[in-house]
Amino acid sequence: MAELRSNLTSRVCPACQTAGPVRLAPGQVCASCEAQAAWLKLGDGERLVIDREAIDAAVRRRQGEAAGEPLWRRALAWAMPAATLAAAAACVWCTVDVLSPRPIGPLAALFDGLTASARLATAIGAASFVLGVIALLRLRRRRWFRRLGVLACHLVAIVAGGTAAVIGALHWVALAGAGSSEYLAMPARMMGELPSHVRRIVDATVVVLAPDAEGDARMLAMSTGAVIAGDDQRAWIVTCSHVAMPYVAVGARHNARDAQPVWVALSDGREGRGAVRWTAPPPLDVALIELPVARPPEPVAIAADTSALGPDDPVTFVPNPYRSGWHVVHGKLLQRDTHHTPAGTYDLLFTDLPVIHGDSGSGLYDAHGRLVGLNTWTHLDEAGARGISLPSETMQVLVAAIRDGKLDQLDRAVTAPPRK
Structure with missing residues (x-):
């Protein structure tokens, strides 16, 4: 027919x-x-x-109502524009929330908050985009294109929804692919029989989270450190300057007064906000962090001299426990390499330990559990990653301050005495 x-x-x-x-x-x-x-x-x-x-x-x-059309029917005609405008406002709020800075805090809470914001922005953005398209098609069918206010509401919902969905999805994917660490909180410490000096090394190991120069934790740096002193109300932690202040250029002067707060996770699961109290003069990569905490872990002792440490002598370190849990890695010293710096002359310690990204600031220990170095750099060769450590001589200012009980009075301008 x-x-x-x-x-x-x-x-x-x-x-x-x-x-x-x-x-x-x-x-x-x-x-x-x-x-x-x-x-x-x-x-x-x-x-x-x-x-x-x-x-x-x-x-x-x-004229609508002048023709006898009820007021509620005229108001109903604006229900869809009101809905699309509200959806656009929700998309703007979600987008701002995704892009807003985050304060430093527990890694698990930070990660969960960022993921939830990204998911919400993606979902609301997609819903707003679909709602705007449907409303625009209905507008075309009813021939209301001349109502610019209605048209603008629908177009704003489409643009805001698409923007929120794209930004949220990109952040969501980035967070899903950023899981280089198996843990987002301090894992349970290894059980079983361990030598007392190894147990002390494990107990004194901490994880340090540092934000950017503005205090935004979205692009935080994560590494490790070691407790070297403490009292009933606080712990003193040594780590690398580039760990505590990752936003300062390598080789530049690190002023502790300009440092942002850091987040420190102790081996027993306790966490808290710490403050950078002292940094060594460049090029020495050493920093001291104060963490207010009751009954801190037992500290490790810093070796006053490493000159007796030679090639093939045993050394130990604990990698970042957030990566794959607690491990104690044993190795040996490969060589000592003398370097002359403006801060003094020191021997860098080259080991066969697999120190990688995230392990900076971890302690290098001798067979007696004394801190003989600070793992600072990584050397890559055919055999894999090899650790390069600053010797404990670069921390003699800390040794003297611990001995005299004056860590809280440490002069930030004092340099470590060079090796003769």
Whole structure:
């Protein structure tokens, strides 16, 4: 039947032979020819009559309520624009939340908060985008394109929704792929029989989280450190300067007064906000952190001199426990490499320990559990990663301050005495 109707109709006007967009029934002419015929009739003496009632009815139809349309129906026409505008506002809020700085704190809470914000922005953004498209299609069907306010609400929902969905999805994917660490909180310490000096090394190991220069923890740096002193109310932790202040250029002066707070996780699971109290002069990469905590772990002792430590002597370190749990890695010293620096002359300690990214600031220990170095750099060769440590001579200022009980009075301008 539809095929028969298509064969009977035509897009070509039989009067003017012009093809138009509308199919015409047999004998029907186009709108232009109808208008021309109407005006030709007026030329035969007929008068042009203005139908006031028809005009008034058309005006009333456009005015809505004036035509007798209830107020609630007029208000209902704005329900969809109001919904799309509210969705756009929600998208803006979600986008701002995803991009807002985060204060330093527990890694698990930080990661969960960022992931939740990214998921919410993605979901609300996608919903707003779909709602805006549907509303725009309904607007086209009802021929309300001339209502610029309504059109603007729908377009804003589409733009804001698409932006929120893209930003949220990108952050969500980035967070999902950032899981280089198996743990987001301090794992349970290894059980079983351990030598007392190894147990002390494990207990004194900490994880340090540092924000950027503005205090934003979204791009935090994570590494390790060691407790070297403490009292009933606080612990003193040694780590690398580039761990405590990752936003300062390598080799530049690290001013502890300008440092942002850091977050420290102890081996027993306790966590807290710490403050950088002292940094060694460049190029020495040593920093001291104060952590307010009751009954801190037993500290490790710093060796006053490492000159007796030679090639093939046993050394030990504990990698970052957030990466894959607690491990005690034993190795040996490969060589000592003397370096002359503005801060003094020191022997860098090269070991066969697999020190990698995230292990900076961890302690290097001798066979007696004394801190003989600070793992600072990594050397990569055919055999894999090899650790490079600053010797404990670079921390003699800390040794003297611990001995005299003056860590809290440590002069930040004092340099470590060079090796003679």
